Amino acid sequence: MAKIIILTGAGISAESGLGTFRDEDGLWTRYDLNEVATPEGFARNPALVHEFYNARRANCRGAAPNAAHHALAALERARPGALRIITQNVDDLHERAGSQAVWHMHGTLAGALCAACGHRWEAPEVMQPADPCPACAAPATRPDIVWFGEYPYYMDVIWDALRAADLFVAIGTSGTVFPAAAFVQDAARAGVATLELNLEPSEASGDFDTVRYGPATELVPAWVAEVLATQAD
Ligand code: APR
Secondary structure, eight states: OOOEEEEEOTHHHHTTTOOOSSSTTOHHHHSOHHHHSSHHHHHHOHHHHHHHHHHHHHHHHTOOOOHHHHHHHHHHHHSTTTEEEEEOOOSOHHHHHTOOSEEETTEEEEEEEETTTOOEEEOOSSOOTTOOOTTTOOSOEEEEEOOTTSOOTTHHHHHHHHHTOSEEEEESOOSOSTTGGGHHHHHHHTTOEEEEEESSOOTTGGGOSEEEESOHHHHHHHHHHHHHHSOOO
C-alpha cells in the first residue's frame, strides 16, 4: 500500500478563519515573534505570551475544520495505515475532522507544560503566569508549543517516515521554517515523489516534482479524489 506523508502548515487552516503567519495580515505582521514565540520572550513577559496563546486558543475553539481537513480524514479512513500527517499547526482541526495519525511537531494549543519540571497536562482555556504546575506547584506554566530556538517534537520518527514514503505532500506552508522546510529535499533525496498544494508558490516550490496552486479547500479534496480513484496499491 502506497505510504503518503503529508506536511501541513497554517494555510490549511486559513479557510477555517485561523490566521496564517506570513501572509498579508498574518500573525507575525501583528505580533513580534521574538516577544511571544521564544523562550526569551516568555522569560521576559510571561503574561504577554499567555495572552497571545489564550487568544489563539479561543480563536481555535471558535473555528471548524474545513473541506481540506475533512478530505485528509476521509483519505485516512479509506487507506488505513497508509497516511501520516505531520503538522506544523498547533490547532486541533485535523483531529476534529477525524484524522488520527497526526504528529504535531510544533506542539498544540491544547497542551500545557511546566517550564520548571517538564510535566505536561491538558491546558485550561485561559492560562495565567501564576498558575501552579499540577505536579510541582511551581508558577512556571507555559503553553506546550515549540518556540523558535527549540527543537521540534517527533523528529526521531519523522526522518525515517519521510524516507520510507512513496509520496510526500506539503499543504499550506511557506517553506520558510526549518526543519520542516527541508522535508521535501530529504524525501526527494530518498527517491520519494513530492507534491506541493499551496495558495501560491512557496520558498520551497522549486524542490517539488509537482506543484498545484489554489485554495486548500479546492486543491485537497480534488487531490484526495484522484488518489481514491486509483486502485488501492
Ligand atoms: N490554501 C492553501 N494555502 C494557503 C491558503 C489557503 N487558503 N492561505 C494561505 N496559504 C499559504 C500561503 O501562501 C503560505 O505559503 O499558506 C502558507 C502559510 O505560510 P506561513 O504563514 O509561513 O505558515 P507556516 O508555513 O505554517 O509557518 C511555519 O512558522 O511561525 C512558525 O511555528 C510557526 O508553524 C509555523 C511555522
